[in-house]
Amino acid sequence: MKKKLLLLSTSFSLLFSTIGYANPQIPCLKSNAALIVDGQASFLRTYNINGYNYFKLRDIAYLLKDSDAKFSVNWNAQMRCIQIFSNTNAAVAAPTIDTTPNQSAKATPATYSIYIDSKKTSFEAYNIQDNTYFKLRDLGHALSFDIDWNDSTNQIFISTKKENTPISPWEYQQLLGKGMDVDWSKTRAGRNYYNRKTAEDFAKAGISHVRIRIAEDIDDALLEGLDKQIADCLSNGIIPIIAYQADAFKNNPNDKNIKKVVDWWGAVAQRYQDYPYELGFDLLIEATDAVNKQPEKLNELYEKTTAKIRETNPKRMIILSPRMRSDPSYLSELKIPTSHNGYLMAEWHFYASGPSKTNEKKLWTIGTNEEKQLIQNKIDDALKWQKQTGIPTWVGAWMAGNYNDGNDYTIPEQVSFASFVCKALDQADIPYALNSDTKFYNRETNEWYTEMLPLRNTIYTDIP
Template identity: 55%
Template sequence: MKKKIMTLVFIIAIMSFVLSVTAFATESIKATKTYSTILVDGVNKNLDAYNINGNNYFKLRDIAYVLNNTDKQFEVKWDNKNQRISIITEQPYTPIEGERISRNKLEAQNVVSTTSEIYLDGQKILLSSYNIDGNNYFKLRDLGEKINFGVLWNNTIQTVQIYSTCGYSEEIIEPWDYVKILGKGIDVDWSKTNNGRKYYNKQTVKDFKEAGISHVRIRIANEATDELLQGLDKQISDCLENGIIPIIAYQGDKLKNKPNEKNIKEVIEWWSIVAKRYKDYSHLLSFDLLIEVTDDLNKQPQKLNEIYERLVTEIRKTNPSRIIIISPRLRSDAQYLKELKIPTRHNGYMMAEWHFYASGPSKTNERKLWTIGTNEEKRLINDKINEALLWQKQMGIPTWVGAWMPGNYNDGNDYSIEEQIVFAKYMTTQLSQAGIPFAVNSDTKYYDRKSNKWIKEMIPVFNSIFKSKLT
């Protein structure tokens, strides 16, 4: 008798569990109206959207409608007999009545999962989808991934951004996270000079990685020709393959010498070509818009801000979430960070660059004086760092030092190796403690690109910066 009772209790327990699970599975889910701004290729669109479990859901036909006649267009078909939704990429969308119209006036309501089968280019797929008032709503990021259009959420301005000009990427990197992984890098002229292009090879990247270099600032002075870009393709790919972060930095000398409309347009065109070429590359790649503002542009801070505004607007057409780096005038002096006007289309993916001791310290110049490392000399370094820290705290935008040098190599170098090591250790320590990544200027001072060997006499200086164990 006891066995029968226990069996009956067990059966009842199982039935109760099944009923509770079934009830849970069919329980409706709460959806609330999304009132965030929605931009498609930078243009405000009034689209019906709901937030479900923290994600934005849009009507499938609405997305097809706003992406029609773009590179990311797709057709939507409904098979009533088989209760099947078909998405066909690279085909124009055939509109029906009802796109971009909200029939539901409720702020929040219960919804149920879509039971229809979903096919993408003839293949059955699984997508998170809900039926709301007779329409199927899909998670925007799922659609972006499957159809390969850009999706970006800008928390700062509470804006959903959809892009037909780039593919989907989950690898978006926040600027403050980027700062943490940039670490210690080096300026290179792989694409800047004839010798740099001639002698570049993949072994250089491997050697840099092994020595502790985490990023390279690839400086470029020439036009964006096919030949130059093919070489740059290889350099960037080699870096990404070997775990080094690449940063493209443009010289723009003509613009700095004469910031007229003709030269501004040439720089915009240069960056337009480069941005389009690398739009689908890893977000570890970033764009450094101008290498040290000098010459005539140095005297026109307002013009500099206007140029940045136009450059960022152009780049954002194809790279909505790539990190863009701008720098202040007077050779990127931290003192002038406060003059920068952050471009409208920053999208929250912006950094500022500053330099000090880019051509090394001096034993006579009071602005960058360094002899034996007196308190006053150390204060010159610390004051610049503190200026940058204050600015980035006020603006919420991280900074990075794009160039500094442990010796005055360009002026004959009157610092001994021992003196360079003392200076280098102090600079490295102070920047590291401040959490500011940096690039040392430059690769040819430490590495013989012809022989792929480290320059022996400079190894102690290099080791003092990168904590390497080169011998």
């Protein structure tokens, strides 16, 4: 009779010899449990430790490589950690089918760091004959595939068929993690140089979402490029968010330009209505210019645009931002669209063009208490609004250096500033996107700028 394997605690494995082991050995016995993946049976080298079955992670990655639960595995030598990327094909060798009789072995508890789609987690793991083995229930929960156990036949069943289910705002907030604003669709150079390796490199660097900014009207070429970018993101475990610049509206928020934005989003929403719910719609990149003096027009835009999107996407995440360059101090002016349908977030910015050594509103020199308080005040504004409205927020843009003004911050100074910002946002459980990709990544050569590595590591890893 079947029982959910979440109770059984069956396990996986991973082959990496770079992990340290310092615990006493535990006796284990090779198991002959059959693994049935979407109806196909395999007999893998499996060990039983204290009544639980343990498998090699790379073996499972191979068996799931053509399924809805496919994933890949990478050893990051620099971070000394294992990285698992969901929705990506695993380039691993076929496992050795093993039906030999039971054999005894020695297992040693393993310690390591492991990330799933840039989020640090931990599994109970053992080293057996130079391979590392993990529990199945942890990975099944993280990668959303179902597991059953048939006690009488000694069979483990994996079902990878997943439905596209809506994501609640608070869950979406947690999924966003640490992202980056990207130029992939905003400029001609961005569109021309983008390729799949970019998304792959971003995923490996720990970037969990991207804010794909778009400045132009829709045409076939733009949409075809956007299709590819979104697909590449989803297949590499990156959440894609479309963000529209809407310059005409910001410069002149009249009825004609409001309709232009509504029509733009109506076409985009219709095109992507059947895409996974990870794809989000950020209605306005940043409220600036003339609309700063007409908050009622901004709210009118959000009301009409949300209603239009809901015609085809009733449960997709929509993101609004306040005026004055998305200053969280103005979140309270936002009027919640009547047709938001419960799938709504708010975006806010601070230091979007970096800190300043002279501007008192965004001052950062050596990180004085007063300078740190400026940052904390903005975060507190957002937290207060979240509590009052029940709507989660997200930082859509911040920058560690004032690159647009010549950048008079050294890399160590940027690291100091970024360390405090990241720590403060992490403590508030507010995700964020760094501004922007061209400062860190050479899109012409598909290489990270080495001089920016200390800053990138500070922002996208969990180094103490």
